[in-house]
Amino acid sequence: MDVEAIVSNLPLYLEGLWITVQLVVLALAAGLVLSVPIAIAAASHNPLVYALPKTYIYFFRGTPLLVQMFIIYYGFAQFQAVQESFLWPVLKEAYWCALIAFTLNTAGYTSEILRGAIRQTAFGEIEAAKACGMSAALVYRRIILPSAFRRALPAYGNEVIFMLHGSAVAGVITIVDLFGAARIVNSRHFVPFESFITAGVFYLCLTFMIIWAFKRLEKRWFAYLRPREE
Amino acid sequence: MKKILTAAVTAAALILTGAASAKDWKTIRIGVEGAYPPFSSLTTSGQLVGFDIDIALALCKEIGATCSLVAQDWDGIIPSLLARKYDAIIASMSITEERKKKVAFTKKYYNTPAKFARKKGSGIEISKAGMAGKVVGVQRATTHDNFITEEFGDAVEIKRYGTQDEAYLDAVSGRVDLLLADSVAMDDGFLNTDNGKDWEFVGPGYSEVKYFGEGAGIAIRKQDQDLVDLFNKAIDAIRANGTYQKINAKYFEFDVYGQ
Amino acid sequence: MHEFLTSLFSGVLDGYLYPFILEGMLLTIELALLSLVLALALGMLTAVAKLSQSFAARTVAGIYTTVIRGVPDLVLMFIIFFGGQLLVNNFGAWLLEVSDEAMGWEYIEISEFVAGVFTIGVVFGAYMGETFRGGILAVSRGEIEAGHAYGMTRAQVFFRITFPAAVRHALPGFGNNWLVLAKATALVSIIGLEDMVFRAAQAGGTVRKPFTFYLAVALLYLVITAVSDVGLRWLNKRYSVGVRSA
Known part of the structure; x- marks a missing residue:
């Protein structure tokens, strides 16, 4: 066991941890915002409306995140036009490429979770809302979406964990996230067990924190389902 | 009880550090990188080519061993040597102090700035x-x-x-x-x-x-000192019999061996 | 066949689609299927352990699923690939040493392929375990009781009643796991296994068309997903015979 190699590189791991947390939190936030309109459109019964969002969902759920990230990071540089456009200062940075890939990816998964939840809304609820004279937008805002979010919560918790784990691929395109830090430590000190297990422990802690947070959230959101306490 | 414990600890230590074993070097597996032209690269048909590759084959011939080449990522190239995936690394690896802590090196086989x-x-x-x-x-x-x-x-x-x-x-x-x-x-x-x-x-x-070492050498597990000697002799031999110069000329217009 | 394919795909992706990329795809599929077999076996074992009376078995299975599902597969792959090799071979060398060459081994190759199959199998074994456990728990008590009432042995109840019904309940989860597993194989390209992602990187880099090649590989993954969807739907239909649905 080479404890010293790990201890002396602890600052590097902590920097990596910070980058990982940043990437995951930002991607999840942006992805969630993006997924609401996509999910609503994909839940439509009109082929003209659902065709595009469903294709989007199919593509991002059907292909590996690694490949999606490579398309953005290595792929876009293939086109001179992209390199000369206003987008290049953003796409030039590995950090932004990873963030964009993660956002689009989690938006795809989250949309599908939400779409399913929207489709499961009890028909009576919608009928009742319509009978009350609510407009379609109002029905969505007051009836469908709140209950859909609630139903989507457990599945979304899993998606958050998947995003955290998926984010390790950032280390492949020069970003020094947790996994990137472990790779540097391994290649400098030749300590594969120690370096990667250390990163693994950090990821494990983050995962536990996410699980704990979602348990609390579920307790709150599903409070109305619990039997009343005497 | 204490005896068993000691034995177990020694065993564990040996497993983690690697144990010595003597061997006659009839077959040698050589780790190469394959993504470092012109020293080593992969052709589209998956063939390994380059200066390192030719040197490796020439040294094997000199030693009189059958060699197999194993392509390995740079990141894992030393761990895989220690893990016995192959017995020697011929991959333009500079002889440095940090690496010498983990592996033994032959003399340099080239040195370029x-x-x-x-x-x-x-x-x-x-x-x-x-x-x-x-x-x-x-x-x-x-x-x-x-x-x-x-x-x-x-x-x-x-x-x-x-x-x-x-x-x-x-x-x-x-x-x-x-x-x-x-x-x-x-x-x-x-x-x-x-x-x-x-x-x-x-x-x-x-x-x-201080940074770049004495040049690129062949890395070998520390316990296989006999293999280091074999390679050292072979390097001298191919430099003396003109094989090295032939390979050098195939890739470069100048002498890569250095001073 | 080879000639036919060569001429059919000649010029597609600068001539790299066949055989270069499609060979990589074959490896991806082999890797995915072998990992699936391992994952199914481990998943079964885990589910049985988790539902068993034995505290030790439940604990071991619990630790396994918790740790595996808490650490990214990429990190696990590196631990197993780099570390596993070291451990296995140093152990072999030590055995040689202590047994005076009667036992042990000089070297066992843990190739990228084996490491890949092993990692993906072990990772998805944990997910499969959870899915199977859910499937078994979802089988209605009444059916099992009825089996016992007919005088079936425990094994008979398991294989004739619990298992087929559990398969039906576990199928959606299984399908989902399989699709995630198939995509996870892309990670092996990072440890140097020449799957289709690795080959796309090589060829795309050589002809300076990384976008084209990665997009092509993405589409090939969609082909795998689409074919899997059809297969899963067929399975679902087969195992849902006798279940009423609207």
Whole structure:
């Protein structure tokens, strides 16, 4: 066991941890915002409306995140036009490429979770809302979406964990996230067990924190389902 | 009980450090990189070619052993040697103090200086002031990585790549401002290719022993000192009988053996 | 066949699609299927352990699923690939030493392929375990009781009643796991296994068309997903015979 190699590189791991947390939190936030309109459109019964969002969902759920990230990071540089456009200062940075890939990816998964939840809304609820004279937008805002979010919560918790784990691929395109830090430590000190297990422990802690947070959230959101306490 | 415990601890220690075993070297497995032209690269049909490869085969012939080549990522190249995936590394690996802690080295089989390259017309000068805030691409955990980290780490942003090829790719797409690599590898693998036509060398050649070691040697597990000796003898032999010079001429117009 | 394919795909992706990329795809599929077999076996074992009376078995299975599902597969792959090799071979060398060459081994190759199959199998074994456990728990008590009432042995109840019904309940989860597994194989390209992602990187880099090649590989993954969807739907239909649905 080479404890010293790990201890002396602890600052590097902590920097990596910070980058990982940043990437995951930002991607999840942006992805969630993006997924609401996509999910609503994909839940439509009109082929003209659902065709595009469903294709989007199919593509991002059907292909590996690694490949999606490579398309953005290595792929876009293939086109001179992209390199000369206003987008290049953003796409030039590995950090932004990873963030964009993660956002689009989690938006795809989250949309599908939400779409399913929207489709499961009890028909009576919608009928009742319509009978009350609510407009379609109002029905969505007051009836469908709140209950859909609630139903989507457990599945979304899993998606958050998947995003955290998926984010390790950032280390492949020069970003020094947790996994990137472990790779540097391994290649400098030749300590594969120690370096990667250390990163693994950090990821494990983050995962536990996410699980704990979602348990609390579920307790709150599903409070109305619990039997009343005497 | 105590005895068993001691035995168990010794066993565990041995497992973690690797035990010695004598061996007659009729077959030798050699680890190579395969992403470092012109020293070693893969053709599209999956064939390994390059200076390292030819040297490896020549040395094996000299030793009189049957050799098999194993392509391995740079990151895992020393761990895999320690894990006995192969018995020797012939992959342009510089002989450095840090590496000597883990593996034994033969004498050098070539030594070429490191150099910076910049995009033509960028006008970047090699000095702390001239490079301030620039992005420098290097291969991770190489002598070049150590050099730039120690000497310019506070002035530049360092991007570390798994392979030299990835660094070239990002240089072309404009993600890095400077490259630091072995001058010969960069000349043949990048500057003289279509991709690198807009790039040029800048600054002096670096070969301080402190960073770059005595040159590229063959890395071997410490317990296999007999294999080190075999390779040392073979290196002398192919340099004496002209084989080395023939291989040298196949790839380079100058002598890569160095001083 | 080879000639036919060569001429059919000649010029597609600068001539790299066949055989270069499609060979990589074959490897991806082999890797995915072998990992699936391992994952199914481990998943079964885990589910049985988790539902068993034995505290030790439940604990071991619990630790396994918790740790595996808490650490990214990429990190696990590196631990197993780099570390596993070291451990196995140093152990072999030590055995040689202590047994005076009667036992042990000089070297066992843990190739990238084996490491890949092993990692992906072990990772998805944990997910499969959870899915199977859910499937078994979802079988209605009444059916099992009825089996016992007919005088079936425990094994008979398991194989004739619990298992087929559990398969039906576990199928959606299984399908989902399989699709995630198939995509996870892309990670092996990082440890140097020449799957289709690795080959796309090589060829795309050589002809300076990374976008084209990665997009092509993405589409090939969609082909795998689409074919899997059809297969899963068929399975679902087969195992849902006798279940009423609207």
